[in-house]
Amino acid sequence: MPDRPEQDNATQPFLPYGKQEICDADVKAVVEALCSGWLTTGPRVSEFEKAFANWCGAKQGVAVNSGTAALHAAMRAIQLKPGDEVIVPAITFAASANAAVYEGGVPVFADVEPDTLLIDTVSVARKITPKTRAIVAVDYAGQPADYDALHALAKERGIAVIADACHAPGAVYKGRKAGTLADISCFSFHPVKHLTTCEGGMALTGNADIAAHMRRFRNHGIDSDHRSRESSGTHAYDMRELGYNYRLPDVQCALGLAQLARLSGWVAARQRIAGLYGQALAGMTQVASLKTHNDRTHAYHLYVVKLAEGIDRDQVFAKLRGEGIGANVHYAPVHLHSFYRQRGYGPGMAPIAESVSRRLLTLPMFPAMTSADVHRVVAALNKAAAQAKQD
Ligand SMILES: Cc1ncc(COP(=O)(O)O)c(C=O)c1O
CATH class of the missing domain: 3.40.640.10 (Type I PLP-dependent aspartate aminotransferase-like (Major domain))
Structure with missing residues (x-):
């Protein structure tokens, strides 16, 4: 990340995880x-x-x-x-x-x-x-x-x-x-x-x-x-x-x-923002970007990261929200919702999904985001992840 002065995130506008553009x-x-x-x-x-x-x-x-x-x-x-x-x-x-x-x-x-x-x-x-x-x-x-x-x-x-x-x-x-x-x-x-x-x-x-x-x-x-x-x-x-x-x-x-008429431009903007996130997150040990397969081009509706083991995801989520950053979670495993549990589904049916979902965090991603927005999110994430290490 470039050297830049500390910013007071609380005074900055809320960054939602997704946002439409109407012109x-x-x-x-x-x-x-x-x-x-x-x-x-x-x-x-x-x-x-x-x-x-x-x-x-x-x-x-x-x-x-x-x-x-x-x-x-x-x-x-x-x-x-x-x-x-x-x-x-x-x-x-x-x-x-x-x-x-x-x-x-x-x-x-x-x-x-x-x-x-x-x-x-x-x-x-x-x-x-x-x-x-x-x-x-x-x-x-x-x-x-x-x-x-x-x-x-x-x-x-x-x-x-x-x-x-x-x-x-x-x-x-x-x-x-x-x-x-x-x-x-x-x-x-x-x-x-x-x-x-x-x-x-x-x-x-x-x-x-x-x-x-x-x-x-x-x-x-x-x-x-x-x-x-x-x-x-x-x-x-x-x-x-x-x-x-x-x-x-x-x-x-x-x-x-x-x-x-603007969809192709939006896809490109999302890919550019994902590139900025990827670079900014590259050196972090506490947070990993998700993998993209070489034979695919990602359209980035969401930018999802995986927190390292031992970091309390919900604390990171709350700290980011406290800084005006609209982090989100996509998703809790579907088979663990009450509707499905009441019909006989439950833990153990998809063990990887069940364990990884607890470490997922969605960061803001929408075409109008600037590189300053990306750096603001990553700086706040870095700080929150360091503070949210579980004992
Ligand atoms: C993966 C996925 N499937 C289905 C839907 C349902 O779409 P809608 O909200 O337009 O009904 C959504 C929307 O949130 C989604 O993210």
């Missing part, structure tokens, strides 16, 4: 949509679907009103049946597993690689049974999982590979972009993510039938929407299955389209 062009696009006469499913929905799918290199996009809805639509589209097992990494946001439960599926928690927190393919292989119907790979923090290894396990057994790519727009695996790596790839447009539509999400796929099924599912299971009925001059429709109202409104798609 005049976003506001203009939203106001135009509001005044266009289309508030819910209008022309901007398919425009946004095509533009985001195209940005990721995927054939089909289905816009929905959250990343969770995208995962749920994926579970329906692969025709998950009650009792089917879905392998999910133990370290992820609960929605990755909950989507299977919505359809009566049974999440089976695989362990994670200790240095990347990505789903461990050896653990996946051990957890496959005749009931396994899908593997949900989470591109944790923005780094793609090992899709070639997962497809090799899945293909001959007829298991679907679903990417929870909510952290990973712009990430690359062996030259292929996130959004093209699985049978269905799910993205979130929550405000802390790379691109926001306030709430929102999208499922990408190369399969037109699967896309059509997810479009129906997001609209109550109905086989047409009001625009297509209007253009074909009919009032009739059929509800073919039980679906949900998971539609993403036109106004929010207008915001997504405006944001998309």
